[in-house]
Amino acid sequence: MADAIQIPDEAETRARWGAFAWTAENAAAAQDIIGRYPPGRQQSAVMPLLDLAQRQVGAETNTQGWLPIPVIEFVARELDMPFIRAYEVATFYTMYNLAPVGRYHVQVCGTTPCQLRGSDDVMRACHDRGLKKGATTADGLFTLSEVECLGVCANAPMVQINDDNYEDLDYDRTLAVIDALAKGETPEPGSTIGRRASVPEGGPTTLTEMVDENHDYRGEWAA
Amino acid sequence: MPKLTVDGIEVEVPQGATVLQACEAAGKEIPRFCFHERLAIAGNCRMCLVEVKPGPPKPQASCALPASDNQEVRTDSLMVKKAREGVMEFLLINHPLDCPICDQGGECDLQDQAMAYGRGFSRFDENKRAVTDKYMGPIIKTSMNRCIQCTRCVRFSEQVAGVEEIGAIGRGENMQITTYLEKTLTSELSGNVADLCPVGALLQKPYSFEARPWELKKTPSIDVHDAVGSNVRLDSRGRQVMRVLPRINEDVNEEWLSDKSRHAIDGMVRRRLDRVFVRKSGKLQPASWEEAFAEIAKHADGTMAAIAGDLVDCETMYAAKTLLKSFGSELLEGRQTGMDYDCSSLAAVNFNTTIAGIEDADAILLVGTNVRLEAPLVNTRIRKAVRRGAKVFAIGPEADLTYKVEWLGNDLGLLGKLPQAAADAFGAAERPAVIVGGGALKAGALGAALALVGPLNLVRDDWNGFNVLHMAASRMGGLMLGYAQKGGIADILAASPKLTFFLGADEVDFSKFDNSFKVYVGHHGDKGAHHADVILPAASYVEKSGTFVNLEGRVQVAQQAVFAPGEAREDWKIFRALSEVLGKPLSFDTLAELRAAMIGEVPALGLDGAIAPFEWTLPKLPAKASGPVGYPISDFYLTNAICRASPTMQRCSAEIVHGQEFAEAAE
Numbered sequence: 001m002a003d004a005i006q007i008p009d010e011a012e013t014r015a016r017w018g019a020f021a022w023t024a025e026n027a028a029a030a031q032d033i034i035g036r037y038p039p040g041r042q043q044s045a046v047m048p049l050l051d052l053a054q055r056q057v058g059a060e061t062n063t064q065g066w067l068p069i070p071v072i073e074f075v076a077r078e079l080d081m082p083f084i085r086a087y088e089v090a091t092f093y094t095m096y097n098l099a100p101v102g103r104y105h106v107q108v109c110g111t112t113p114c115q116l117r118g119s120d121d122v123m124r125a126c127h128d129r130g131l132k133k134g135a136t137t138a139d140g141l142f143t144l145s146e147v148e149c150l151g152v153c154a155n156a157p158m159v160q161i162n163d164d165n166y167e168d169l170d171y172d173r174t175l176a177v178i179d180a181l182a183k184g185e186t187p188e189p190g191s192t193i194g195r196r197a198s199v200p201e202g203g204p205t206t207l208t209e210m211v212d213e214n215h216d217y218r219g220e221w222a223a
Numbered sequence: 224m225p226k227l228t229v230d231g232i233e234v235e236v237p238q239g240a241t242v243l244q245a246c247e248a249a250g251k252e253i254p255r256f257c258f259h260e261r262l263a264i265a266g267n268c269r270m271c272l273v274e275v276k277p278g279p280p281k282p283q284a285s286c287a288l289p290a291s292d293n294q295e296v297r298t299d300s301l302m303v304k305k306a307r308e309g310v311m312e313f314l315l316i317n318h319p320l321d322c323p324i325c326d327q328g329g330e331c332d333l334q335d336q337a338m339a340y341g342r343g344f345s346r347f348d349e350n351k352r353a354v355t356d357k358y359m360g361p362i363i364k365t366s367m368n369r370c371i372q373c374t375r376c377v378r379f380s381e382q383v384a385g386v387e388e389i390g391a392i393g394r395g396e397n398m399q400i401t402t403y404l405e406k407t408l409t410s411e412l413s414g415n416v417a418d419l420c421p422v423g424a425l426l427q428k429p430y431s432f433e434a435r436p437w438e439l440k441k442t443p444s445i446d447v448h449d450a451v452g453s454n455v456r457l458d459s460r461g462r463q464v465m466r467v468l469p470r471i472n473e474d475v476n477e478e479w480l481s482d483k484s485r486h487a488i489d490g491m492v493r494r495r496l497d498r499v500f501v502r503k504s505g506k507l508q509p510a511s512w513e514e515a516f517a518e519i520a521k522h523a524d525g526t527m528a529a530i531a532g533d534l535v536d537c538e539t540m541y542a543a544k545t546l547l548k549s550f551g552s553e554l555l556e557g558r559q560t561g562m563d564y565d566c567s568s569l570a571a572v573n574f575n576t577t578i579a580g581i582e583d584a585d586a587i588l589l590v591g592t593n594v595r596l597e598a599p600l601v602n603t604r605i606r607k608a609v610r611r612g613a614k615v616f617a618i619g620p621e622a623d624l625t626y627k628v629e630w631l632g633n634d635l636g637l638l639g640k641l642p643q644a645a646a647d648a649f650g651a652a653e654r655p656a657v658i659v660g661g662g663a664l665k666a667g668a669l670g671a672a673l674a675l676v677g678p679l680n681l682v683r684d685d686w687n688g689f690n691v692l693h694m695a696a697s698r699m700g701g702l703m704l705g706y707a708q709k710g711g712i713a714d715i716l717a718a719s720p721k722l723t724f725f726l727g728a729d730e731v732d733f734s735k736f737d738n739s740f741k742v743y744v745g746h747h748g749d750k751g752a753h754h755a756d757v758i759l760p761a762a763s764y765v766e767k768s769g770t771f772v773n774l775e776g777r778v779q780v781a782q783q784a785v786f787a788p789g790e791a792r793e794d795w796k797i798f799r800a801l802s803e804v805l806g807k808p809l810s811f812d813t814l815a816e817l818r819a820a821m822i823g824e825v826p827a828l829g830l831d832g833a834i835a836p837f838e839w840t841l842p843k844l845p846a847k848a849s850g851p852v853g854y855p856i857s858d859f860y861l862t863n864a865i866c867r868a869s870p871t872m873q874r875c876s877a878e879i880v881h882g883q884e885f886a887e888a889a890e
Contacts, residue, residue: 005392082403087403092392092394
C-alpha cells in the first residue's frame, strides 16, 4: 500500500517552523556547500543542505532532527528551485525524516545478512526496552525503524544510531547499548566485540605472516 | 544524416533523431508510454524496446537511443516480442483491471497496447499496490491506482506549462505522482496533463463519468475563448457538446489547449437564451419572432449601428453589416470596450511574426501584455523561445509569465528610451520581436511601438517582428470586415443611433446607449441581454459553422457540432429574416451564398487555414506614449459570457484566482 506520505499537520508545522533560518554557523556552512558547485548549478547542493537543515532542526529540538515543510521550502528558496523538487528529494531518501524523531534514531538493519546473523534478536531487544517500530518512546529518547542494508554485512547484525554504527550485536549487547544511551552515555561506536573494522573474529585465518611484517610468500608457492 | 535499416527497410533520419523516430520513419509502430514528441526523453517505461545491432545482445529502449549510421534495427524479432510482453506484464502487475468503470476506457494507450503487445494473461497472484488519490484542483481528477509512472505530467508541467508543481515523491514501490502537498495546480494549461496521461490516472474532472468516447460525434472546430484560434475537436452526444479536445495544428496550438477553451463548454447548456424576449413596460417578456421584428422595425433607419462581441464569427458580422449597409449605415464597431487604436493598416495590428514564428525570436519586448492570461498558447511559444536562449523584456506591472523576464518598469515612456540592457540585446538580436498587448493599445501606445520598427530593425528579409496580441476571437475578422470606427465606440455614440444591434457584445458600457433601442443577438443571458430591449436568441460557436480569423490573421472555419437550443437560430438567418420584415431583403438565402458574397467583398476570408496577406504599411501615428499600463484580464477564467455561465470556470476562478478553499467530498 502506497499511502499518501504522512506528514505532521501543515498549519501546526508552519506556525512552529515558518520562521526557520540558518544559524550564523550554518549559514557559513551552507555558503561553503553551495560554493562547491558551479554557478547556476547551485541546485545540486540540495542534499547536503537538507541534511544541514535537518541537523539544525535537531539541534534546536535536542533530537536527531527532521524536515518540517517550511524548512524544506526554506532550503528550496535558498537554492532558487521549485518546492516540489526539494520535496521529491526529501521523500526519496530515508535518511531525511519527514516526521519528528527522538534523541536517538535507532535504525535496525533487517536485510538478509543481518537477519541470518540474528537481527531478530536485536529487534526483540529493542522491543523489550519499549521501542516500537515507526514510533518514538514516550520520554522522547528513542525512535525505532527497520531499514534495508546499510553496508556493514561483514559485521552483521548491526544498528545505526544517529551517525554511528553498532556492530556484531546480539540480544544482550543491544540492551547494553540502549541502556547506556538512555543513561546519557555514548557507547563506543563500531564493533561491540572489540574487533577492528571488519577483520576476522579471533584474528586472521589467511596470510597470517602478514600480521607482523611484510612477508614474501612467493618462495612457498608450489612451482 | 544517419542511414540505418529497420526490419530491412533502409531509412535516413536527421542528425539527433532517435531509433524510435527512425522506426516510425520506416513505418513501424513502436509502442510507448513515457515518450512524447514534445517532452524531454525519460526512458522509464521500457515499452519501446527494440533489437539493435551493433550493440549489447539485449533489447534497448529505442526512445533514448540515438540513431546512427549502419544500425540494424529489428522490431519484429522474437526477442522484441518477448521483451514487449514482459514489460507489459510488469506494467499490468499493479494496474487495476477496472477498464469498464474507467473514463479512459476506449481511448487508453495502455488498454490498446495491452491488446496489441501483451500476453493476454497474468502470472501475478499477489495483491496489487493501492495508492491514495491526490487532489489536483477543479480540472484534474486523479485515480492514482492506475498510474504507471511515465512522468509525462511531471515533464509537461516543468517544460511546457512552466509551473513546477507536479512531482514524483517517494521511491520504488511507494513512488507517487502528486502536486506539491496536494494543492491545486495553478496552471492555465493543466487540462493537458489529462490528455498526456496514457492511462486513466489523470482525468478531466468536469467530464468524469459523462460519456464514453465511442458514443460521441466528433466535429472539427475553432476555439473562440481567446484570439489564438486553437484547433479543437468538439465531442458531442445528442444536442450537447460533452467535451472539447485539441486538434493538432503545428502552426497554431501544437497539441495543447488552455483550460478555458477546454472546460468552459459546460457553460454552453446554462444561462442560454432559447426564446425571444421583448421589453414591455420595463420588463423583458417572452415574445414571438414576429413581435420582436415588428418592434425593431419601428426603430430601423439609416442611423442604426452594430457592435460585435468577442465570440462572433465573420458570417454574423457580415450579415449584420450587409443589413446596415442596405439602410445606408456604416456604424460598425467590434472593439466593445471602447478602444480606438488606428486600424488603417491591418498589418500594423496583426501578430506578424506568427504564433509558430515567435519560437525563433531571440529578443522579445512585451509591451503592456500579460501573455500568459491573454493568450496562454502564445505564452508557451515564448517560453520555448526563452528555453532556446531568447531574452525577454517587458513594460508593465510585474507578473509571473513562467519564464525569466526583465521588467523594465511600468511606464510607456520607456518605449521612447529603452534602457541600455534592452537596447543592447535588441542591437545584437537577429530576430527581434515586439509584442503589443491590449493594455498598451488602450493606453494609446500603438504609435510609440510602431516607432520602434525602424530603430530596432524589426522588419527584415523573411522576418517581421512587429506583433499586436489581440484577445478576442472576432477581432481580426471584424477589422477585416470594417468593424472599426476611427474613434471607436465614441464615434458610434456621436452618431446617436436610434437602433443598435449587439452581436453577443457583453462588455459594452450600456449606460451610454440609453437613447438607443438595443437589440441583443446572442446566446447567453449575460450583461448584454440584461440591458437589451429586444433579445434575439442566436447560436454559439458550437452551433453554427463560422469563419474566424486568429490574431496572426489565420483564417479558419469552424464546423457546426450541435443545434442551438429552443427557438435560437443561427445569427445570419436571424438577420436574413429581419431584413425581409424591414423591407430590404438580403441577397443570400444560404450560408454558402453568404460566404460567397463575403469572400467576394473580402477575398482573404476565403483562405481557409492560411494567413491572410496584409500589406506591410505603417500608418502615421504620433509616436508619443507615457504613463502606466494595466492588464485587461484580471480573472482568466471569467472573460466572456460562456465562461461566466460555466460552473467549472466559476470554480476555477474561486479556487485559483481568489484562493478560496473547497472541502473535497469523499467519494
